[in-house]
Amino acid sequence: MRLPRVEDIEKRIPRPEDFSARSRGPATTARVGTALGIAFGICFLTGLWSHVQYTSPGWLPIGPNPSWLYRVTQGTHVATGIASVPLLLVKLWSVYPRFFIRPPKARRDQLIDVLERASIGVLVAAAIFQLTSGLLxxxxxxxxxxxxxxxxxxxxxxxxxxxxxxxxxxxxVIREGLGAPVGHESPVESEGPSRRAVLRGVTVASGLALVLTVGQTVPFLRRISVFGVRDGDGPQDLPINRTARAAGATRAATDPAFVLQLKAGDRIVSLTRDELAKLPQRTHRLPIACVEGWSRNAVWTGVAIQDLLALVGAPSGSTVTVRSMQTRGAFRTSELPGNFVDDPRTLLALELNGEPLSLDHGYPCRIIAPNRPGVLQTKWVRELEVRT
Amino acid sequence: MRLARGLLLLTGVGFGLWGVWLMRDFTSEQLISMGTWLAGGVILHDAIIAPVTVLLGVVAARLLPGGTRSVAAIAFLVWATLTVAVANVLSGQGGKPDNDTVLHRPYGLSWLILTIAVAIAAVFVARRHPRALQEPKDEESPGPQG
Known part of the structure; x- marks a missing residue:
């Protein structure tokens, strides 16, 4: 018995023509690929939009209006990503035989072949990585x-x-594929599905993936979205992202001696929760919109940040640093830019949906502002410092 | 066309390089972890998911009667890709033990119902319109039922 040689192994590796499904091919790939490309484009733009919320570069006017904007962009980001999963899988399926094309013989062609495969390898790796890391x-x-x-x-x-x-x-190839008709491609009998059936199948799968998860941000689909990470329920009718215990805020937040510090330069005003509750209260309906793609509207009651600034004589439109009592995790402090501070809907909230804030929702007081990512809606606030 | 392709190519390379630049201060531990996940995804797909799918197709072609193969294939497409899309909530991982507002639905049961629903739909279509999802045989019989 002799050891198998390279040629023997090569013979055993399938060739592109060994794959029999005729529903593959450029007409299928170009159509699924176009849908996937558009989906990735949407994810990319909404994703960049989400990132600039954290860095708020000066050249980009990010303001409190419309209050639902981040809710829509981030909900779209996550929903589009989930709907992309069937598209990516079918796209990869449709070109899988090409993986087995043998490298060309000529040196120059080999280099081009290697470059093309490398670029596709990067694309596939990055695409799978983005969807997987997002889903997790x-x-x-x-x-x-x-x-x-x-x-x-x-x-x-x-x-x-x-x-x-x-x-x-x-x-x-894309232009040719999109130009080619979907149906009636060959007179040879085939038992496999038609291209049209594959395209309809992936449309159904992608649509179902969307509808069965998007209820975490689209209220009327809450009952249908059985695979949604959240269903919008929670204490005081609102989900929680991080509990007081997980944030290490329980002790400080339940301390009866709690006072809120307002700082502007060397002026400091301290207010107990009762004193905060005696200040003019405002009530607004605003969404919490999390980077994880869930969002929900709620009714918030509290003191407008601009009213608090007036107490320390700070000019309107000042940037405010918000500090939390939480001892663990990121976003212990956040910045409220001047245009948010100026909006009368930006509150230091004391009540949620008609009840005092529960501990996990940020008792004794928390920030709620229109059109901001959830992680910047700082809970368990202990200090507001006006930047001068 | 040539110009458009050239511009796309250059923009693409630029984007990619910017992405790499954004990783410039990642620690080696972070880079190794990222690289593992990048490579792992490709290997998982190309070496496991794709061959298993091909193998299932070969097995199904031997076991299933001709008229039902297309329906079975499309039912598998919908069921399998949907399962991957919701694998995160099915995994039983994630969430926090002290937060019952996240991952608090009976996902396994929903998935079982989804699986049964796809199977019933497939059996129904295979019985009523066995060739519904195939190409018509040739140009002479582009049946209106097709």
Missing amino acids: NIVQWYPWEFSFRRTHEAVAWVAIGALLVHIAVKLP
């Missing part, structure tokens, strides 16, 4: 060592870059 992030599962937010952002640029390169390389 929305269930708060982090089985990795990297920072989710920064890595999801960096790999997004790589994914979209590789996608643009891929479109540039494949543009003639």
Whole structure:
């Protein structure tokens, strides 16, 4: 018995023509790929939008209006990502035989072949990475060592870059594929599904993935979205992202000696919760919209931040640093830019849906502002400092 | 066309490089973890998910009668891709023990119902319109039932 040689092994590896499903091919790939490309584009733009909420660069006017904007962009980001999963899987299925194309013989062609495969490898790796890390992030599962937010952002640029390169390389094939009719392609009998059936199948799967999860941000689909991470329920009719215990805020937040510090330069005003409750109260209906894609409207009652600034004689439109009692986790402090402070709907809330805030919703007081990511709606506030 | 392709290519390379630049201060531990997940996804798909799908197709082609294969294939497509899309909530991982506003639905039961519903729909279509999801045989019989 002799050992198998390279040629023997090569013979055993399938060739593209060994794959029999005729529903594959450019007409299918171009259509699914176009849908996937659009979905990735939506994810990329809404994702960038979410990132600038944290960094708020000066050149970009991010303000409190409309109050539902972040709710819509981030809900769209997550929903589109989930709906992309069937599209990506079918897209990869449709081109899988090409994985087995043998490298060309000529040196020069080999180099081009390697470059093309490398760019596709980067694209596939980045695409799978983005969907996987996003899906795990929305269930708060982090089985990795990297920072989710920064890595999801960096790999997004790589994914979209590789996608643009891929479109540039494949543009003639894409045009041909989109031009080719979907049906009636061959007179040979086939028992396999038609291209049209595959396209309809992936549309149904993608649509179902969307409808069965998007209820976490679209209220009338709450009952239908059986695979939603949240259903909008929670204490005081609102879900919680981080409990007081998880944030290490319980002791300070339940201390009866609690006072809120207002600072502007060397002027300091301290207010107990009762004193806060005696100040003019305002009630507004505003959404909590989390980066994880869930959102829900709620009725908030509290003191307008601009009224609190007046107590320390700070000019309107000042930036305010918000400090929390939480001892664990990121976002212990947040910045409220001047245009948010100026909006009378930006509150230091004391009540939620007609009841005093529960501990997990930020008792004794929390920030609620229109059009902001949930993590910046700081809970268990102990100090507001006006930046001068 | 040439110009458009060239511009796309350059923009794409630029985007990719910017993505790499954003990783410049990642620690080696973070980079290794990221690399593992990047490579792991491709390997999981190309070496496991895709071959298993092909194998299932080969097995199904031997076991299932001709007229039902297309229906079975499309039912599998819908069921399998949907399962992957909701694998995060089915995993039983994630969430926090002290927060019952997250991941508090009976996902396994919903998935079982989804599986049964897809199977029933597939059996129904296979019986009533066995060739509904296939290409018509040739140009002469583009049946209106097709």
